[in-house]
Amino acid sequence: MASAEIGVIGLGVMGANLALNIADHGFDVAVYNRTEERTREFAAGAGELSSKIIPTGSLEEFVAAIRPPRPVIIMIKAGDPVDQQIAALKPLLENNDIIIDAGNANFRDTMRRFEELKDTGLTFIGMGVSGGEEGARFGPSIMVGGTEASWNRVSDVINAISAKFNDEPCAAWLGENGAGHFVKTIHNGIEYADMQMIAEIYGIMRDGMDMKAPEMAGVFDAWNSGPLDSFLVEITSKVLATGDDKTGKPLVDVILDAAGQKGTGRWSAIESQQMAVPASAIEAAVGARSLSAMTGLRAEAEELLGRPDLGRFEVGGNAAALLEQALLAGKVAAYAQGFAVMAAASKEFGWNLPMPIIAKIWRAGCIIRSRFLDEISEAFTKTPDVANLVMTPEFSRIVKETDTALRTVVAEAVRKGLPVPALSSAVAYFDQLRRARGTANLIQAQRDFFGAHGFERIDGKGENHGPWNMGN
Ligand SMILES: NC(=O)C1=CN([C@@H]2O[C@H](COP(=O)(O)OP(=O)(O)OC[C@H]3O[C@@H](n4cnc5c(N)ncnc54)[C@H](OP(=O)(O)O)[C@@H]3O)[C@@H](O)[C@H]2O)C=CC1
Ligand SMILES: O=C(CO)[C@H](O)[C@H](O)COP(=O)(O)O
Numbered sequence: 001m002a003s004a005e006i007g008v009i010g011l012g013v014m015g016a017n018l019a020l021n022i023a024d025h026g027f028d029v030a031v032y033n034r035t036e037e038r039t040r041e042f043a044a045g046a047g048e049l050s051s052k053i054i055p056t057g058s059l060e061e062f063v064a065a066i067r068p069p070r071p072v073i074i075m076i077k078a079g080d081p082v083d084q085q086i087a088a089l090k091p092l093l094e095n096n097d098i099i100i101d102a103g104n105a106n107f108r109d110t111m112r113r114f115e116e117l118k119d120t121g122l123t124f125i126g127m128g129v130s131g132g133e134e135g136a137r138f139g140p141s142i143m144v145g146g147t148e149a150s151w152n153r154v155s156d157v158i159n160a161i162s163a164k165f166n167d168e169p170c171a172a173w174l175g176e177n178g179a180g181h182f183v184k185t186i187h188n189g190i191e192y193a194d195m196q197m198i199a200e201i202y203g204i205m206r207d208g209m210d211m212k213a214p215e216m217a218g219v220f221d222a223w224n225s226g227p228l229d230s231f232l233v234e235i236t237s238k239v240l241a242t243g244d245d246k247t248g249k250p251l252v253d254v255i256l257d258a259a260g261q262k263g264t265g266r267w268s269a270i271e272s273q274q275m276a277v278p279a280s281a282i283e284a285a286v287g288a289r290s291l292s293a294m295t296g297l298r299a300e301a302e303e304l305l306g307r308p309d310l311g312r313f314e315v316g317g318n319a320a321a322l323l324e325q326a327l328l329a330g331k332v333a334a335y336a337q338g339f340a341v342m343a344a345a346s347k348e349f350g351w352n353l354p355m356p357i358i359a360k361i362w363r364a365g366c367i368i369r370s371r372f373l374d375e376i377s378e379a380f381t382k383t384p385d386v387a388n389l390v391m392t393p394e395f396s397r398i399v400k401e402t403d404t405a406l407r408t409v410v411a412e413a414v415r416k417g418l419p420v421p422a423l424s425s426a427v428a429y430f431d432q433l434r435r436a437r438g439t440a441n442l443i444q445a446q447r448d449f450f451g452a453h454g455f456e457r458i459d460g461k462g463e464n465h466g467p468w469n470m471g472n
Pocket of ligand 2: 104129130131132188191260261262263264265367
């Protein structure tokens, strides 16, 4: 008997919690997982929600359990598995059924899938979901891409299960085809930059100020009541306060310093380059994760080159306050870059991405949720067409107020041999951005010299060439 209102395929961390969240909001949900054992375990652990959950052992049974037109959420490993899953599902579905890929898909795959399914009678939605395990269970931030009509058909359930900020759902339709997954990708790119900058500040405290993890936990905890108030700062404090049962040391001290990455940060950097919109903080964060994973090379390099031991990180006065300001400044650069990349993609793909709404739906539920996003949403609401976040009155004020702190922290870290790739990229970004006459005049001259590429003069339009003397 088809009684479920919606189905979820994939009962890993995210799918299982999303299914429980859906059931918790009163919807009957059919579930299926490739490995049936996981479905059995999930159903057995569903407790009082089990009456709303229909576990199924085959795709046929799964499809038959959902009332047409069927919304089917796929929440499995991104990439080829999604194509395989769609191929297996397609012959079983009927006209008007909706396939919703909720994993971290590359938006280019989403656009392809959208096209492939366009004339089949089925509808495809690419839906970015953020919030990790807890978000999926109790309210994630949800970024939807597809036709507006398809969004209207699923918005009740998606709004219901999403996080709420001031009672507003942190879910929205953001545009056609790949829009939702693109925005989720940039969300993750910003997440990478945010995390990297926090890690750089942690590195300064640990290696430059000789602070121990519990002491740092207190500093991050205090920062969480100020302008840096955010989920990532909050969990950083909690992580730093956690001990290791085995050694009695802070757990963070016994974790291998090699960061994993599943692709979304890298895609953000690649897409920013494709669109010629600088996202140097995100790139620095991706690069730093890659270099972190080269543990053998780093050990050899330390041996060969020596690790600079240039003394303590000294900024005079209140170092914690300066670090807090520097982190805030770095965040502004990362978010300004992420939003600028989205603005360019919006034009290129004709999505008309609503920046104030994107900032709004990131205010709760997602990994980068913060007080800061409320300020961004306000800034974009007041000045929706601004070219760059830092050009808004609110954020230009923050850039000016935090400038000395960012510059001081980066300069002192560089002087003392403490790596700060993302924070230093922020200084360079701001310094280049606010310099009306830069140095690319020389690059233009060089290009013209070796390749006759031409240049424009400051005192007139049109292409010019220099009288370069190639012979000498
Ligand atoms: N974890 C997180 O914080 C977040 C994850 N995501 C995204 O959500 C998606 C799911 O992630 P998560 O729940 O963490 O992953 P898990 O590793 O916990 O679970 C993976 C799921 O994918 C299924 N799967 C893997 N390969 C295939 C395949 N070839 N065919 C069918 N099913 C397959 C697994 O089934 P089986 O049990 O049979 O192996 C399992 O249900 C990913 O795209 C991820 O990037 C998005 C936001 C946050
Ligand atoms: O989407 C997420 C959070 O928003 C996932 O946790 C994702 O896996 C994070 O990316 P990575 O694994 O590359 O750190």
